[in-house]
Amino acid sequence: MATTAPPGRPAVRPRRPSVRAQQAEAMRFRRALILLLATLVLPGLAQFIAGNRKLGRTVMQVWALLVGIVALVAWLVPLDTLAGLAVRPWLLTTFKLLAFIIALGWIALMVDAGRLGDPPRLAQKHRLAMVGATLGLVALVATPFWLAVQYASAAHEAVVTLFPSGSVAAASEGRLNILLLGSDASKGRVGSRPDSINLV
Secondary structure (H helix, E strand, C coil), X not given: CCCCCCCCXXXXXXXXCCHHHHHHHHHHHHHHHHHXXXXXXXXXXXXXXXXXXXXXXXXXXXHHHHHHHHHHHHHHCXXXXXXXXXXXXXXXXXXXXXXXXHHHHHXXXXXXXXXXXXXXXXXXXXXXXXXXXXXXXXXHHHHHHHHHHHHHHHHHHHHHHHCCCCCCCCCECCECCCEEEEEECCCCCXXXXXXXXXXX
C-alpha cells in the first residue's frame, strides 16, 4: 500500500525486509521455541544452553535425582507397601508440598526460557506466538501437578475423617477394604441397628 506523498513527489512504499533479514528472524524464532521445548523436556536445559549455566546444571542434577528416586521406589518397593504409605496423612502433606514446589520452579524456568528467547528482537507476530506458546506450556506443566494435589488433598481428608486415630491397617495385595455402616436412631431406642452396609 503506497503512502501519501506531497504533490510532485512519488509515493514511497515501505521496504520489505531482505531475504537475509527474514532468515535471521526465522532463526531467532526457532531458537526461542527450542529453548521453551527444551525446558519442557528437561528443566534447566534452556538455562544451561543460553543463560546461567551453573543454575541450569544444578536444576538438571536435582531433576535427575528426583526421577532416579521415583524410579527406584517404584522398582524396589512392593505395591501393597506403596498403597499403605499412600494413606499416611503426613506423607500426603509432604507430597502436596513437594508437588507445589516442583510445579512453581518448573513454571519459573519456563518463563525464564521465554525471556532467554529475547522477545524484543522478534517480529510482532513472533512475539505474540511466543507469549501464547509460553502460556500454553505453563498450563501443560501446571495441570498434572494441580490434579495430583487435588487427589492428594481428597485422600488426606478421607483418611483423617475415617481414621481419626491415624492408624490404618496394612494393605493386602495393594487393596484396602473399608466397611461403611449406616444406622438410624430415635428416642427410647436402645443400641443401634445398621440399615445399610457398603464395602468399598
